Amino acid sequence: MLFTAALTFVAGVSGLNVDWTGFPGATVGPGFISVPLSAQKDSAGLRRRAEVAGTTDIEVANFRSSNYVIDISIGTPPQKVSVVVDTGSHELWVNPDCSRSSTAGNKTENGQTVTYTDSPFSDPEECRKRGRYDSSKSSSLSQADVSDNTFGYVDGTTVSVGYVKDSISVGGLSITDQIFGVAKTSNQTGIGIMGFGPPPFGFNNSNYYPLILSTMAKQGVIKSPAFSMHLGDLDNTTGTITFGGVDKKKYQGALAKIPFRPVEVTVEGGQKFQHTHYYVNMKSMKLTKPGTTETKSYDLGKDAIATLDCGSTNNILPRGITKQVCDDLKGSLEGKRCTVDCAIRRQTGGITFGLEGKDILVPFYNLIEETVFQEVSFCHIMMNDNDIGGNPETHLLGAPFLRSAYAVFDWGNGNLHIAQAANCGTNIVAIGSGTDSVPAGNGECSFAIKSVTRSFWLMVGASLFVGLSVL
Numbered sequence: 436m437l438f439t440a441a442l443t444f445v446a447g448v449s450g451l452n453v454d455w456t457g458f459p460g461a462t463v464g465p466g467f468i469s470v471p472l473s474a475q476k477d478s479a480g481l482r483r484r485a486e487v488a489g490t491t492d493i494e495v496a497n498f499r500s501s502n503y504v505i506d507i508s509i510g511t512p513p514q515k516v517s518v519v520v521d522t523g524s525h526e527l528w529v530n531p532d533c534s535r536s537s538t539a540g541n542k543t544e545n546g547q548t549v550t551y552t553d554s555p556f557s558d559p560e561e562c563r564k565r566g567r568y569d570s571s572k573s574s575s576l577s578q579a580d581v582s583d584n585t586f587g588y589v590d591g592t593t594v595s596v597g598y599v600k601d602s603i604s605v606g607g608l609s610i611t612d613q614i615f616g617v618a619k620t621s622n623q624t625g626i627g628i629m630g631f632g633p634p635p636f637g638f639n640n641s642n643y644y645p646l647i648l649s650t651m652a653k654q655g656v657i658k659s660p661a662f663s664m665h666l667g668d669l670d671n672t673t674g675t676i677t678f679g680g681v682d683k684k685k686y687q688g689a690l691a692k693i694p695f696r697p698v699e700v701t702v703e704g705g706q707k708f709q710h711t712h713y714y715v716n717m718k719s720m721k722l723t724k725p726g727t728t729e730t731k732s733y734d735l736g737k738d739a740i741a742t743l744d745c746g747s748t749n750n751i752l753p754r755g756i757t758k759q760v761c762d763d764l765k766g767s768l769e770g771k772r773c774t775v776d777c778a779i780r781r782q783t784g785g786i787t788f789g790l791e792g793k794d795i796l797v798p799f800y801n802l803i804e805e806t807v808f809q810e811v812s813f814c815h816i817m818m819n820d821n822d823i824g825g826n827p828e829t830h831l832l833g834a835p836f837l838r839s840a841y842a843v844f845d846w847g848n849g850n851l852h853i854a855q856a857a858n859c860g861t862n863i864v865a866i867g868s869g870t871d872s873v874p875a876g877n878g879e880c881s882f883a884i885k886s887v888t889r890s891f892w893l894m895v896g897a898s899l900f901v902g903l904s905v906l
């Protein structure tokens with residue numbers, strides 16, 4: 436379902452430059468722009484485990500649900516390109532190599548041959564349909580004074596880019612002279628990535644080329660570098676990202692202010708540096724068992740740090756936690772994945788993640804993904820043990836956490852503002868500048884977690900871009 440709020444352009448706001456026709460779903464107001472994110476899912480990713488006649492031993496290939504896609508235009512005249520939105524990385528790059536995007540193939544896992552098919556994000560044909568940026572056709576192109584770069588994502592995707600400078604329009608709102616990457620080579624992905632993570636060495640951006648959010652603020656399109664994210668529930672295909680504003684009708688209770696914490700990372704060779712990311716302290720994790728009020732807490736260990744990463748389709752947690760949750764839900768753990776009874780999706784309860792000063796409940800309908808293959812439903816918990824490594828080891832609260840939260844990422848002050856997500860309409864308030872610029876006060880939705888009795892439609896598919904550029 437598309438976000439259909441009326442276009443409410445307010446004239447006279449400096450820096451606004453609206454291309455009406457290209458972005459039917461966007462809402463533009465004084466100092467903010469709200470853009471629909473569409474979750475791309477399909478059922479192409481199903482695989483059958485080693486062919487054994489007469490068995491129904493099947494598994495879902497990409498146990499990777501949706502990624503959130505946004506349409507942008509680049510250059511003059513505008514060229515439309517779709518990209519995945521990711522808070523786990525900070526680079527915008529376009530033009531993936533479609534001839535190397537496919538992940539289809541036969542691989543040996545636990546002594547069995549597993550046939551992988553392509554998801555919409557790795558399918559070469561889908562890739563070719565998605566729009567490409569041709570710099571030679573843009574009159575607003577200019578040289579970027581940034582050296583070529585190669586970066587990777589934890590799923591193994593690697594990209595080499597050259598940088599250019601050109602105009603970019605997001606939701607119809609334009610900035611000029613934005614630096615971004617154009618792929619020279621890439622693998623494993625058939626779609627470019629638009630990172631909205633902070634610059635890696637400080638929110639203030641001084642040691643890095645100006646990223647899009649900073650440019651928006653500098654060019655006066657928004658008052659300060661901040662955006663809000665409302666992904667919507669797992670069974671909804673539409674979320675929104677709001678630059679420079681907070682939608683008070685997308686959450687309930689108070690928005691808690693939590694400073695993002697810096698993390699001193701030690702890289703190979705022993706070198707240390709302060710790394711900026713959406714790092715938060717994970718203080719607690721508690722299961723409310725299905726259909727009951729009975730709870731159980733898990734020990735996350737000392738100093739558990741997580742990154743808020745909407746590009747991660749799983750929550751990646753301290754080792755051992757997934758097995759405990761799986762046992763408590765009477766599921767079965769196979770490899771990294773816990774399969775549970777689909778009935779749990781329709782029951783009350785879920786997992787409450789405690790951040791410093793805010794608890795967010797992720798109800799079972801947002802924590803458990805249901806896929807159907809040959810009319811049989813399979814349900815698994817979107818949660819894995821951490822095997823990313825890193826020093827210190829940091830975990831990921833991915834889309835399966837963020838869908839239940841309303842999150843405001845305020846770079847200007849290095850703070851997260853977070854509340855329990857809800858949806859009772861639209862009332863976007865602009866974020867000003869300076870400290871405490873994120874509007875305080877409670878959200879305007881008062882109802883509790885929605886009833887879990889409605890029917891669910893099903894989804895599978897798509898690719899995994901766990902942000903975390905490893906440079």
Ligand SMILES: *[C@@H]1O[C@H](CO)[C@@H](O)[C@H](O)[C@H]1NC(C)=O
Pocket residue numbers: 539540541550
């Ligand atoms: C996988 O193996 C099957 C059976 O041997 C074969 O038909 C198929 O072409 C292989 N797929 C790929 C992508 O290599």
Ligand SMILES: *[C@@H]1O[C@H](CO)[C@@H](O)[C@H](O)[C@H]1NC(C)=O
Pocket residue numbers: 591592593622623
């Ligand atoms: C992508 O390319 C990089 C660099 O050539 C390589 O290290 C990586 O293994 C490749 N990934 C996959 C999934 O093939």
Ligand SMILES: *[C@@H]1O[C@H](CO)[C@@H](O)[C@H](O)[C@H]1NC(C)=O
Pocket residue numbers: 436437438667668670671672673674858
């Ligand atoms: C999905 O999200 C849209 C936009 O946020 C909202 O209008 C709609 O009510 C939601 N649908 C469901 C089924 O939750």
Ligand SMILES: *[C@@H]1O[C@H](CO)[C@@H](O)[C@H](O)[C@H]1NC(C)=O
Pocket residue numbers: 638639846847848849
């Ligand atoms: C950014 O820089 C300003 C001015 O130097 C400073 O007041 C502010 O605290 C800095 N913000 C962060 C998040 O470091």
